Amino acid sequence: MPISASIVTVGDPYVAGTAKDEAGDVLAATCSKLGWNIVKKEVLGDDEEQLVLWLAGEADSGAVDVVLTVDGIGVAARERVPEAMYRVCEKWLPGVAELIRARGFEKSPFLAMTRGAAGIRGKTILINMPGGSPTAIKDALEIIKPILRQAVETAKAPVS
Numbered sequence: 001m002p003i004s005a006s007i008v009t010v011g012d013p014y015v016a017g018t019a020k021d022e023a024g025d026v027l028a029a030t031c032s033k034l035g036w037n038i039v040k041k042e043v044l045g046d047d048e049e050q051l052v053l054w055l056a057g058e059a060d061s062g063a064v065d066v067v068l069t070v071d072g073i074g075v076a077a078r079e080r081v082p083e084a085m086y087r088v089c090e091k092w093l094p095g096v097a098e099l100i101r102a103r104g105f106e107k108s109p110f111l112a113m114t115r116g117a118a119g120i121r122g123k124t125i126l127i128n129m130p131g132g133s134p135t136a137i138k139d140a141l142e143i144i145k146p147i148l149r150q151a152v153e154t155a156k157a158p159v160s
Helices: 012-016 022-033 048-061 081-088 094-105 109-113 134-156
Strands: 004-010 037-044 066-070 118-121 124-129
Touching (some): 004 022, 004 048, 012 037, 022 134, 048 066, 048 118, 081 118, 081 124, 094 109, 094 124, 124 134
């Protein structure tokens, strides 16, 4: 069964049209090439409350296995994706975000300045992906691809 995913790119410049969502487009296209079902792809502004509602709604819908966020994880004051994740997730997968940062650092030292997180709400996995660069998105997806199927199956497994 293919992985089902929702993707949200976060940032006021994307909503205003002053920045193109290249990273989100690349992520959706790459996931589709992997055979994933992209249930939803949206762009939201930097409003933390709106993002909390969106993330919780997607996770609670039962329609997706994975929610991927793009951008919004840097050190700028307006970037609040990790804070929204802290309010939404019930369990944490710190190794996922650590792995994305550590491996990504080899190509771009600036990934060390990201604050991305990964966690679980209910039976849905939520992962913050870096933004700004289609290459960073491709690299991050390559990093998590080998472990994501196992993570989805484990999160969806019935409690015994």
